[in-house]
Amino acid sequence: MKKGKWTGRISAILIAFSLVFTAACGGGGSDQGKGSEELAEEQVLNVGRIKSEPPSLDPATATDQMSSTILNQLMEGLTRIDAEGNPHPAVAEKWEVSEDGKEITFHLRKDAKWSNGDPVTAHDFEYAWKRVLDPKMKPPADYAYQLYYLKNGEKYNQGKAKAEDVGVKAVDDHTLKVELEQPAPYFVALTSFYTLFPVNKKVAEENDKWATEADTYVGNGPFKLKTWEHDAKIELVKNEHYWGAKDVKLTQLNFPFIGEAQTGYQQFKSRKLDEGDSIIIPPDLTKKGLESGEIKSQKQPAVYFYMFNVEKKPFNNKKIRRAFALAIDRKSIVENVTQGGQVPATGFVPWGIPDFVAEKDWVETRDDYLPEKAQPEEAKKLLEEGMKEEGFDKLPAVTIDYNTDEGHKKIAEAIQQMWKKNLGVDVKLRNSEWQVYLDKTKAGDFQVGRLGWLPDYIDPMTFMDMWVTGGGNNDTRFSHKEYDALIKKAKSTADQKVRMEAMHKAEDILMDEMPIAPIYFYTDLYMEQDYVKGVVRNPDKSVYFRDAYILEH
Amino acid sequence: MLRYIGKRFLYMLLSLWVIATLTFVMMHLAPGGPFASEKKLPPQIIANLEAHYNLDKPLPVQYALYMKNLIMFDLGPSIKSEARDVNGILADGFPVSAQLGLEAMAVAVLAGLIMGIIASLRHNRLPDYTVMFLAVVGLAVPSFVLAPLFQKYFGLEWELLPIAGWGSFEDSILPAIALAFTPLALMTRLMRSSMLEVLGQDYIRTARAKGLSPSRVITRHAIRNAILPAITIVGPLAVDIITGSFVIEKIFSIPGIGKYFVDSIFNRDYSVIMGVTVFYSALLLLVNLLVDIAYTWVDPRIKIGGRGAN
Numbered sequence A: 001m002k003k004g005k006w007t008g009r010i011s012a013i014l015i016a017f018s019l020v021f022t023a024a025c026g027g028g029g030s031d032q033g034k035g036s037e038e039l040a041e042e043q044v045l046n047v048g049r050i051k052s053e054p055p056s057l058d059p060a061t062a063t064d065q066m067s068s069t070i071l072n073q074l075m076e077g078l079t080r081i082d083a084e085g086n087p088h089p090a091v092a093e094k095w096e097v098s099e100d101g102k103e104i105t106f107h108l109r110k111d112a113k114w115s116n117g118d119p120v121t122a123h124d125f126e127y128a129w130k131r132v133l134d135p136k137m138k139p140p141a142d143y144a145y146q147l148y149y150l151k152n153g154e155k156y157n158q159g160k161a162k163a164e165d166v167g168v169k170a171v172d173d174h175t176l177k178v179e180l181e182q183p184a185p186y187f188v189a190l191t192s193f194y195t196l197f198p199v200n201k202k203v204a205e206e207n208d209k210w211a212t213e214a215d216t217y218v219g220n221g222p223f224k225l226k227t228w229e230h231d232a233k234i235e236l237v238k239n240e241h242y243w244g245a246k247d248v249k250l251t252q253l254n255f256p257f258i259g260e261a262q263t264g265y266q267q268f269k270s271r272k273l274d275e276g277d278s279i280i281i282p283p284d285l286t287k288k289g290l291e292s293g294e295i296k297s298q299k300q301p302a303v304y305f306y307m308f309n310v311e312k313k314p315f316n317n318k319k320i321r322r323a324f325a326l327a328i329d330r331k332s333i334v335e336n337v338t339q340g341g342q343v344p345a346t347g348f349v350p351w352g353i354p355d356f357v358a359e360k361d362w363v364e365t366r367d368d369y370l371p372e373k374a375q376p377e378e379a380k381k382l383l384e385e386g387m388k389e390e391g392f393d394k395l396p397a398v399t400i401d402y403n404t405d406e407g408h409k410k411i412a413e414a415i416q417q418m419w420k421k422n423l424g425v426d427v428k429l430r431n432s433e434w435q436v437y438l439d440k441t442k443a444g445d446f447q448v449g450r451l452g453w454l455p456d457y458i459d460p461m462t463f464m465d466m467w468v469t470g471g472g473n474n475d476t477r478f479s480h481k482e483y484d485a486l487i488k489k490a491k492s493t494a495d496q497k498v499r500m501e502a503m504h505k506a507e508d509i510l511m512d513e514m515p516i517a518p519i520y521f522y523t524d525l526y527m528e529q530d531y532v533k534g535v536v537r538n539p540d541k542s543v544y545f546r547d548a549y550i551l552e553h
Numbered sequence B: 001m002l003r004y005i006g007k008r009f010l011y012m013l014l015s016l017w018v019i020a021t022l023t024f025v026m027m028h029l030a031p032g033g034p035f036a037s038e039k040k041l042p043p044q045i046i047a048n049l050e051a052h053y054n055l056d057k058p059l060p061v062q063y064a065l066y067m068k069n070l071i072m073f074d075l076g077p078s079i080k081s082e083a084r085d086v087n088g089i090l091a092d093g094f095p096v097s098a099q100l101g102l103e104a105m106a107v108a109v110l111a112g113l114i115m116g117i118i119a120s121l122r123h124n125r126l127p128d129y130t131v132m133f134l135a136v137v138g139l140a141v142p143s144f145v146l147a148p149l150f151q152k153y154f155g156l157e158w159e160l161l162p163i164a165g166w167g168s169f170e171d172s173i174l175p176a177i178a179l180a181f182t183p184l185a186l187m188t189r190l191m192r193s194s195m196l197e198v199l200g201q202d203y204i205r206t207a208r209a210k211g212l213s214p215s216r217v218i219t220r221h222a223i224r225n226a227i228l229p230a231i232t233i234v235g236p237l238a239v240d241i242i243t244g245s246f247v248i249e250k251i252f253s254i255p256g257i258g259k260y261f262v263d264s265i266f267n268r269d270y271s272v273i274m275g276v277t278v279f280y281s282a283l284l285l286l287v288n289l290l291v292d293i294a295y296t297w298v299d300p301r302i303k304i305g306g307r308g309a310n
Helices: A002-032 A065-074 A122-133 A142-147 A153-157 A201-206 A261-269 A283-292 A318-326 A330-338 A376-390 A406-423 A434-442 A461-467 A481-491 A496-513 B002-029 B043-052 B059-071 B086-121 B126-140 B143-157 B169-199 B202-209 B214-232 B234-251 B258-267 B270-298
Strands: A044-048 A079-081 A087-089 A092-097 A103-108 A168-172 A175-179 A223-229 A233-238 A252-256 A275-277 A296-308 A398-403 A427-432 A448-453 A516-528
Touching (some): A044 A261, A065 A252, A122 A168, A122 A175, A142 B043, A153 B043, A318 A376, A318 A496, A318 A516, A330 A406, A398 A406, A398 A434, A406 A448, A427 A434, A434 A448, A481 A496, B002 B270, B059 B270, B086 B169, B086 B234, B086 B270, B126 B169, B143 B169, B143 B234, B214 B234, B214 B270
Parallel strands (some): A398 A427, A398 A448
Antiparallel strands (some): A092 A103, A223 A233, A233 A252, A296 A448
């Protein structure tokens, strides 16, 4: 027996050594080794990011991740944003913003072309944006509100203003003038978002179903639609008319629809897929994959949080809300439950959102409002105080609501245990199917619920303005005059200093009143074969294959 | 016979109408709507969308509009997938689902019959035990467990067959077998017990006593009589295969209709829910009708529609 044990240990040590050795050689080899930087003959990339049929490839009506992944290759907006959220020239070569921040003039490059050879003009943008806002568009655009920043944009969408009144005008073929309702320093970056992509006026007017099949589709991006086999796959090929075509090395991009993560993962393992995101990553393999480096993670500026209904007992009391928030062990949740490289959320605005004045990540410019680990003593004390304030002898029964999903269930169960252990409170769990859950939270029929929030644009405002009194997404019923005033102030100026200051103050109030308990900041998971290079993955989950290429392997 | 078929056909239409109406009512009773999302849309946008899909009209009007379109075989646009209409979804997806289903059916019936016969002829010997072991596995292990195992071994480890996708015949082999496994097991067991029963009958003994060759006894007398009970479960098997295909299509990324069945409900994609339900109901009713007709053809003792039949 003893001998067996020792042989085992020695062989383990040997294996470990050999692994280190191979890794060291392999690492050096892949960087400097011969042939490693040579382009593969076949530049065809198979991508595992599409689970099922993308609902729409019309930039006006697309609203989801899968559609946007394809759209970002087929189309190009005025700008393109980098990993830090800064806009770079794309169809627009340059732009000027007026002093009051309400007028922006975009100068378009003259060599931009559609995939059918037509030139891309300012008129195409004017047409596309007004089309999005048109209340009579068939079907109407869900994301029309992304253009409510335009002067009279909202009014036109409500049928209260005419198309001519909307603040976007093609001065000539290459100049686009934009007028905004209020200063919005993030508007330039927003033009990289697919809802604001151009549409070929001639094509769309001739055939309103132009975006539903490959043979009628016309885009202005680095790739064009070759095949769209519904429910099966989408294939793109290089667009020879694209202004930057000489930089595009991939000749073809294939997006087979994956269905099940397990299937996708196996295809990746057998190299039938070269790149992919969480669509091909089975949740139970995440931890192991992250440890081995097979799965990679990057910051995603999104926050997972619990919300308290401030109109429902006992969460009408600030101290009780705070007590429940302090009794959550965020560190334990990310390490033991979610296990995807997330970080504990100590404030509401997540990582990856910049403070444009300090030129740092927003999270680095504020103090932690919440601890990473639970603080049971402080929490218990606050709970007692709160109960005294409200005259509760016994805490009213508490139920956590969440939508049916294995991940949300695990988190809710963990929090249930933490509240039991740290506060001595028994809470019930109640799950409902997604649409039912949305109905319930909207109607205020909950005490504690979950939500995740992803940015519409890279600016703290996309997180802060949801909590104003009566806000469409403010399910907590939270209402605070000073908070509302600060958000209003930040919205009415182009001065970044004033905006950032107002929003920091607003976050102070939010985290003091605590209608919400942030839990963690998201990560974006992805896998790519070692011969794939140059894929640009932005924190807002947009991914660009324009500069991607494949090495000899 | 013709009168019987005509009558059954009318019942079928009536059933379809009841199903369509019930689905319509239940769908609208369910909370949530197609435009609810994590980020709530401004009320004006929801109003514009509801107007576009006629969802702003009173329910009876929506129902009347739906029925009118249904009679014209127009199932409407998908609310979730703006690029598609329901007719298109069915037209693209059905041939795929049907091919998969027919392949699975063929595997289940043919292999099931053969294995059942072999097991009965080698009763209580190794072939019998082997077949019965496979049948127990087939019944006990659901297809969604078998499918990933197939993918792992036949696809990844031994690289014999593709693990997902659709296009060539090869793509359909693993999913069809995975889908066929449970019906195959059922068929095998049924055929085996049916054969055993028949083989114990007096007329088999008589036939043997008359000096007929064993192969003739089995083919002419035993199988012919034993096959009838097996044929009667083809209908339920077809239903099994149709419903089982939802999961299999998803696991193997097959562009059939199956996944719409569940997804459309979660998305509250009203027109797709209705379209797929009505379509599948029609299919199932039709399968049942065909099976009933097949009975009379296989066994003349069964008379349908005729008076005084026993």
